[in-house]
Amino acid sequence: MEDIMIELKKNVSEKRYIHILGVIDSADELAEKFSVSKERARLAAIFHDYAKGMSKKNMLEFSKANKLDFDDIEYGNKELMHGKIARHIAQNNYNVNDNDVLNAIEFHTTGRKKMSELEKLICLADYIEKNRDYPGVDKIRNLVDIDYNLALYTAFNGTIIHLIDENKIVHTRTVEARNYLLSILNEKGVCV
Ligand SMILES: [Fe+2]
Ligand SMILES: [Fe+2]
Secondary structure, three states: OHHHHHHHHHHOOHHHHHHHHHHHHHHHHHOOOOOOOHHHHHHHHHHHOOOOOOOHHHHHHHHHHOOOOOOOOOOOOHHHHHHHHHHHHHHHHOOOOOHHHHHHHHHOOOOOOOOOHHHHHHHHHHHHOOOOOOOOHHHHHHHHOOOHHHHHHHHHHHHHHHHHHOOOOOOHHHHHHHHHHHHHHHHHOOOO
16 A cells, blocks of 8 residues: 555646545545445545546546547546546556445546445545635535435535536536436435
């Protein structure tokens, strides 16, 4: 694990490294709530932004060389491409072979419908780690103790609203993830 952290530090900015440490801490804290092992939560957290420091040009070259497939919305969008690239690096350079961990790394950028508990955990840890400071973050943090699905639903709503306000494309997976969480909340009778 120490070797991975040394390599990770070389690949991302100081600010990004501090964010990743925050996500590892949050993942650790959330593991019990999501009934996920701390080891798997930490492993997915360590790798989730491994590729975030790559330039767009490097991402495109890496993807071509390694035959990574992206849809039209993802292709050329660094925010959306870094998850799948990080998955590839974790799998091929570090022999991570736990499919749920790999999915959590890949899909932390958008979420998706029927996302696993570990996938939800990493998305939520990414939204609420202690260095995050954006309008509404404290509301999401407070919701975690009420219902973590409600917390993540609220976070996805915030992202979708923000992207619409900024005239940016919303990935369909994020809309599907939001709808999926709403169906879970409705089924459980949680007030939204
Ligand atoms: Fe990310
Ligand atoms: Fe992140």
